[in-house]
Amino acid sequence: MLADEEFWRLVAVLGGQPEAQDDGPYERLTAVLAQESVERIIDFAETLAFKLYQLDRRVLAQATAPGADELSDDDFLYARCAVVVAGPTAFDAVLADPAAFARFTTVEAAHAESILDVPSNAYQKLTGAEWDHVEEYDYETGSNEEWW
Known part of the structure; x- marks a missing residue:
């Protein structure tokens, strides 16, 4: 995994705007990662999966917008992806106060799911091969048994 500082530096390429409706920021992050080594791309994927896993909590799933x-x-x-795209301050705020999650449950934040494709796209761009890596942490809803 990447150190937090490095992970969030890379995520900052996205501009902290989870409601953005175009793929430009995700293409930029893909291009940045594609300049790195395969190991760094995998480390990014692992860190992203872990961050999403940390947000996989029943209390957050129930914290929808009014x-x-x-x-x-x-x-x-996708709402958890939006939290990650918004950056470390939003991530920490949501973990500290589940009510802060509600703003990420809006339709406008749904495009943030594009961050999920960044590692595989960067890998394919770098190597020309298909991505077949499976992350250690499962970020699908309900996978973090401790919090469900």
């Missing part, structure tokens, strides 16, 4: 419907498993994953 008037919003309950989140599907996919919507919950």
Whole structure:
């Protein structure tokens, strides 16, 4: 895994705007990672998976925006991606206060799921091969048994 400082430095390439509706920031991060080694791309993927795993908590899944419907498993994953895209301050705030998660449950944040494709796209761009890495931490909804 990457050190937190390095991971968040790379995530900052996305501009901290999870509601962005274009792939430009994700393409930029992909290009940055594709300039690194295979090991660094894998380390980024592992750190991303771990951050999403840390956010995989029942209390967050239930912390939707006022008037919003309950989140599907996919919507919950995408909202967690939005937290990561927003950066370390948002990440820490959500872990400290689940109510801070509600703002990431809006439809506008759904595009943040594109961060999930960054490591595989960077790997393919660097090597020309298909990504077949499976991260140590499963970030699918409900995988973090301690918090469910």
